[in-house]
Amino acid sequence: MEKNLLVGQSGGPTCVINSSLYGIIKEAKKHLEINKIYGSLNGIEGTINDQIIDLTSLDEMNLELLKQTPGAILGSARYCLKDNLNDNDYKKIKETFVKHNIHYFLYIGGNDSMDTVNKINMYFQKNNFDCQVIGIPKTIDNDLLYSDHTPGYASAIRFIANSINDIKQDIKCYKKGKVTIVEIMGRNTGWLAAGSKLASLNDNAPDLIYLPEGNFSIAKFVEDVKNVYQKNQNALVCVNEEIKDENGQYLLQENNNSIESDSFGHKQFGGVANNLATIIKNKLHIPVRAIELNLLQRCFSSSISLVDIKEAINCGKFAVRQLLKNQTGKVVILKRNPNQYRISYKLISVDKIANKIKYFPKEWIINDNDISNKFIEYALPLITKSYHCKCENGLVKFAKLKK
Amino acid sequence: MEKNLLVGQSGGPTCVINSSLYGIIKEAKKHLEINKIYGSLNGIEGTINDQIIDLTSLDEMNLELLKQTPGAILGSARYCLKDNLNDNDYKKIKETFVKHNIHYFLYIGGNDSMDTVNKINMYFQKNNFDCQVIGIPKTIDNDLLYSDHTPGYASAIRFIANSINDIKQDIKCYKKGKVTIVEIMGRNTGWLAAGSKLASLNDNAPDLIYLPEGNFSIAKFVEDVKNVYQKNQNALVCVNEEIKDENGQYLLQENNNSIESDSFGHKQFGGVANNLATIIKNKLHIPVRAIELNLLQRCFSSSISLVDIKEAINCGKFAVRQLLKNQTGKVVILKRNPNQYRISYKLISVDKIANKIKYFPKEWIINDNDISNKFIEYALPLITKSYHCKCENGLVKFAKLKK
Numbered sequence: 001m002e003k004n005l006l007v008g009q010s011g012g013p014t015c016v017i018n019s020s021l022y023g024i025i026k027e028a029k030k031h032l033e034i035n036k037i038y039g040s041l042n043g044i045e046g047t048i049n050d051q052i053i054d055l056t057s058l059d060e061m062n063l064e065l066l067k068q069t070p071g072a073i074l075g076s077a078r079y080c081l082k083d084n085l086n087d088n089d090y091k092k093i094k095e096t097f098v099k100h101n102i103h104y105f106l107y108i109g110g111n112d113s114m115d116t117v118n119k120i121n122m123y124f125q126k127n128n129f130d131c132q133v134i135g136i137p138k139t140i141d142n143d144l145l146y147s148d149h150t151p152g153y154a155s156a157i158r159f160i161a162n163s164i165n166d167i168k169q170d171i172k173c174y175k176k177g178k179v180t181i182v183e184i185m186g187r188n189t190g191w192l193a194a195g196s197k198l199a200s201l202n203d204n205a206p207d208l209i210y211l212p213e214g215n216f217s218i219a220k221f222v223e224d225v226k227n228v229y230q231k232n233q234n235a236l237v238c239v240n241e242e243i244k245d246e247n248g249q250y251l252l253q254e255n256n257n258s259i260e261s262d263s264f265g266h267k268q269f270g271g272v273a274n275n276l277a278t279i280i281k282n283k284l285h286i287p288v289r290a291i292e293l294n295l296l297q298r299c300f301s302s303s304i305s306l307v308d309i310k311e312a313i314n315c316g317k318f319a320v321r322q323l324l325k326n327q328t329g330k331v332v333i334l335k336r337n338p339n340q341y342r343i344s345y346k347l348i349s350v351d352k353i354a355n356k357i358k359y360f361p362k363e364w365i366i367n368d369n370d371i372s373n374k375f376i377e378y379a380l381p382l383i384t385k386s387y388h389c390k391c392e393n394g395l396v397k398f399a400k401l402k403k
Numbered sequence: 404m405e406k407n408l409l410v411g412q413s414g415g416p417t418c419v420i421n422s423s424l425y426g427i428i429k430e431a432k433k434h435l436e437i438n439k440i441y442g443s444l445n446g447i448e449g450t451i452n453d454q455i456i457d458l459t460s461l462d463e464m465n466l467e468l469l470k471q472t473p474g475a476i477l478g479s480a481r482y483c484l485k486d487n488l489n490d491n492d493y494k495k496i497k498e499t500f501v502k503h504n505i506h507y508f509l510y511i512g513g514n515d516s517m518d519t520v521n522k523i524n525m526y527f528q529k530n531n532f533d534c535q536v537i538g539i540p541k542t543i544d545n546d547l548l549y550s551d552h553t554p555g556y557a558s559a560i561r562f563i564a565n566s567i568n569d570i571k572q573d574i575k576c577y578k579k580g581k582v583t584i585v586e587i588m589g590r591n592t593g594w595l596a597a598g599s600k601l602a603s604l605n606d607n608a609p610d611l612i613y614l615p616e617g618n619f620s621i622a623k624f625v626e627d628v629k630n631v632y633q634k635n636q637n638a639l640v641c642v643n644e645e646i647k648d649e650n651g652q653y654l655l656q657e658n659n660n661s662i663e664s665d666s667f668g669h670k671q672f673g674g675v676a677n678n679l680a681t682i683i684k685n686k687l688h689i690p691v692r693a694i695e696l697n698l699l700q701r702c703f704s705s706s707i708s709l710v711d712i713k714e715a716i717n718c719g720k721f722a723v724r725q726l727l728k729n730q731t732g733k734v735v736i737l738k739r740n741p742n743q744y745r746i747s748y749k750l751i752s753v754d755k756i757a758n759k760i761k762y763f764p765k766e767w768i769i770n771d772n773d774i775s776n777k778f779i780e781y782a783l784p785l786i787t788k789s790y791h792c793k794c795e796n797g798l799v800k801f802a803k804l805k806k
Contacts, residue, residue: 013576042578071572162705165798169474170702173416175445201796294694299573302565303705383797393604394786395568
């Protein structure tokens with residue numbers, strides 16, 4: 001019997017989400033048990049609507065370019081399956097699987113997407129449908145439980161650390177400078193904002209760093225900034241986009257265009273830096289500027305971390321091998337060798353991870369406005385080298401799929 | 404008699420402002436006529452206050468690292484000399500020159516800084532002080548008259564083009580996406596915003612581009628965005644930070660923190676994208692997001708243009724040779740060979756350039772919302788290759804000076 005594999009991508013993409021796809025295709029082609037490799041367009045939506053494409057014969061050039069292509073090449077989705085397994089979506093998913101002889105399913109995504117993996121697996125088990133289902137982690141947020149880190153995080157903090165390194169170098173030019181407040185992504189957690197601390201390795205550390213896991217009070221923030229500015233005549237402040245004040249209120253501007261909810265009920269944030277800048281301006285009357293690193297944190301391709309690409313590929317390859325060992329309802333996690341930096345890959349039950357959050361360790365936060373060297377030890381191996389991208393006309397070249 | 408050279412840096416820095424310094428030091432060391440090489444800290448302020456440092460014995464490693472160090476390594480200034488040549492500042496400048504036997508003066512800066520070059524030269528001529536004064540161009544804005552382009556511009560549009568390339572790739576992931584409005588720097592002119600068009604070379608062009616040299620009306624803007632969004636279910640819009648509406652009003656948000664004036668009376672802009680996003684949201688009721696590329700446009704070091712570094716170095720070297728030919732009151736300009744891309748360096752009277760603006764050619768603007776291929780032909784040679792930066796700990800390594 002012909003047995004085919006289907007892969008989908010979901011959630012906010014990263015710089016290496018397509019490297020995992022590369023790993024899957026490379027590995028799947030090695031195994032005779034797998035006949036065709038299909039891609040589901042726009043995550044699970046493509047499966048529901050029978051919009052799938054054949055990736056088996058993707059040419060070598062475009063396959064290689066997947067490693068340097070940001071954004072989910074198959075298209076992404078933020079689609080939440082119902083808890084009720086009798087929902088019509090599940091029936092339609094199964095129809096697509098049956099129609100195309102799909103018996104292996106891989107889903108590349110973050111903790112929301114692992115909810116989808118979990119539900120589809122439960123549905124198949126309940127209905128005795130023969131299909132292995134495995135999740136592959138992907139999120140710049142680095143908030144997946146049990147995994148040392150997540151593919152996508154390394155490239156994001158490599159971009160953040162170098163951006164802060166550059167911004168601080170620029171700021172230092174002026175005798176009398178500004179307070180510069182840089183807003184860094186990170187849903188619920190400060191993993192990405194902490195990445196700014198890595199610029200200290202080139203003597204360009206931010207002066208202040210605020211994470212949602214620390215205690216934040218506006219009064220202390222103003223005092224902190226005042227002290228730094230009095231000493232240096234400038235200040236570089238990094239803040240996570242979701243920090244809350246002492247009353248538990250998000251520090252967002254009213255009428256901010258960015259406050260919307262996605263289908264998982266997560267708000268889209270942005271505007272904290274600008275709001276804090278207004279506070280500094282009003283209270284301290286010193287020049288201030290707000291910068292959001294924004295979307296580039298998850299898609300800047302010119303300096304992708306080499307380790308990140310390798311690990312994302314390995315996750316894909318490992319997942320394929322595990323499918324063939326009859327594993328299902330699992331997600332790949334990364335385990336770090338405690339001595340020299342080396343990663344091994346394991347499986348864990350997806351229900352242990354889905355919809356859960358790994359927070360930044362409180363013991364790595366200093367004085368609620370700085371990050372300890374423990375974090376630098378943890379994060380440095382992730383960013384040391386950059387992938388050497390193929391460019392054409394000065395632009396990083398991207399893979400193209402026929403859809 | 405000992406004759407020394409002094410160099411200063413001024414205005415908003417670029418990624419290659421220190422490459423020109425590298426060129427100056429390298430060339431000056433070759434000539435016996437030049438004894439010591441001094442740097443003026445924080446532009447002309449360092450000369451006024453006798454804060455200068457000796458660069459003659461800068462070690463080879465830090466000299467080489469200048470090529471990949473953004474921000475003005477000598478410190479920058481936005482200091483405007485008085486029109487009245489009897490002002491005390493001029494006397495103090497001359498005192499510093501006399502004290503340190505300075506008879507050659509180079510100033511790296513934009514069109515404001517060329518005003519400083521012009522005034523100092525006039526003062527020295529008026530007072531029969533033997534000193535050659537030459538300006539070296541530097542500005543990401545590319546707004547210097549007579550020069551084919553300016554050092555700093557190439558790296559800035561290389562970053563902008565690749566950022567747009569990445570953002571568009573990310574945006575394309577979603578079936579039903581957002582309107583993304585990207586705000587790009589550029590004082591008075593659209594040279595930088597036009598750089599976004601280069602992403603078309605990787606099929607990732609912005610859908611709409613608005614420059615201050617085009618006619619902008621909010622009604623047409625809303626209509627443009629509506630049409631693109633109806634067709635693609637997303638839209639990528641690039642706008643210059645200084646576009647004005649049909650009544651000649653800047654499209655800034657009220658209470659925006661970024662609206663301040665520098666000592667030349669130039670306003671610091673920012674906030675246009677957010678304001679336009681509010682308009683789209685209110686009029687079209689579709690999801691929208693504002694992104695400012697911000698400071699990284701002038702300091703992102705991981706992908707500096709190789710051509711930019713070479714030309715910035717050559718400007719510095721050429722200027723030193725011209726000083727020794729008794730040239731003064733001049734500024735270096737870049738002339739392009741009309742056939743194959745090749746740059747030659749010329750001098751032009753500084754008063755022809757100081758405080759003047761080279762606008763983006765109107766004939767390269769299409770339908771007030773797009774850029775013609777003529778611009779791509781012009782700009783492509785500037786961005787084709789990137790300098791291979793030395794990194795340490797995953798960060799671009801910067802030169803350090805003892806101050």
